[in-house]
Amino acid sequence: MTVILTWLRRGADAIGALLMLALFATFLLQIFSRYAMNSPFGWTLELCLLLWVWIVFFGGAFIVRRTDHITFDLLYLAVPKGPRRLMAIVSSLAIAALLLWSFLPTWDWIDFLRIKRSATLRIPMRDIFSVYMIFLAAVIVGCLWRTVTLLRRGLDEDEGADA
Numbered sequence: 383m384t385v386i387l388t389w390l391r392r393g394a395d396a397i398g399a400l401l402m403l404a405l406f407a408t409f410l411l412q413i414f415s416r417y418a419m420n421s422p423f424g425w426t427l428e429l430c431l432l433l434w435v436w437i438v439f440f441g442g443a444f445i446v447r448r449t450d451h452i453t454f455d456l457l458y459l460a461v462p463k464g465p466r467r468l469m470a471i472v473s474s475l476a477i478a479a480l481l482l483w484s485f486l487p488t489w490d491w492i493d494f495l496r497i498k499r500s501a502t503l504r505i506p507m508r509d510i511f512s513v514y515m516i517f518l519a520a521v522i523v524g525c526l527w528r529t530v531t532l533l534r535r536g537l538d539e540d541e542g543a544d545a
Contacts, residue, residue: 394444401440405433425502432500432510439513443520448528463537471532478525481518489515 412426458469492515495507 391444394440398437398441398445401433401437405430405437408433428500428502432503432505435510436513439517443517448524467532467537470537471529474525474529474532478522478529481522481525485515485518485522488518 408426408429412423412430415426416422458466461469492508492511495511498507499505500507500510
């Protein structure tokens with residue numbers, strides 16, 4: 383199982399890197415067309431924005447780890463391990479429940495966007511923003527997995543340690 387997860391993480395990292403490479407190349411093409419050719423391409427700005435949306439949500443879903451996020455954990459670190467575990471379980475379940483509650487209304491809105499297209503690339507807006515649904519699903523599954531892990535094993539040894 384660990385080998386599969388390692389390969390999935392490497393795959394997600396590779397996809398994220400390719401998205402960043404595409405963003406950078408499009409940005410350089412935008413600069414070249416604007417300043418060297420004196421005839422800017424309109425589609426490069428739109429592609430940069432599209433790629434940025436995908437980088438943010440794909441990266442948030444599959445690349446950025448929970449421990450990499452900035453947290454306000456003053457109260458969390460001030461309590462003993464038992465209440466800290468309960469706080470972690472409640473917060474994970476609350477996040478999963480709220481995102482699950484928003485899942486269908488969000489999909490309704492994103493599905494509605496199929497009638498709109500981007501200005502220059504003519505890509506359906508639903509396709510552009512569908513990555514948010516992937517993000518929602520990944521965060522929900524991650525929070526539920528964290529809850530199960532907390533119930534089975536408790537807190538990690540290094541969790542809550544001053545870093």
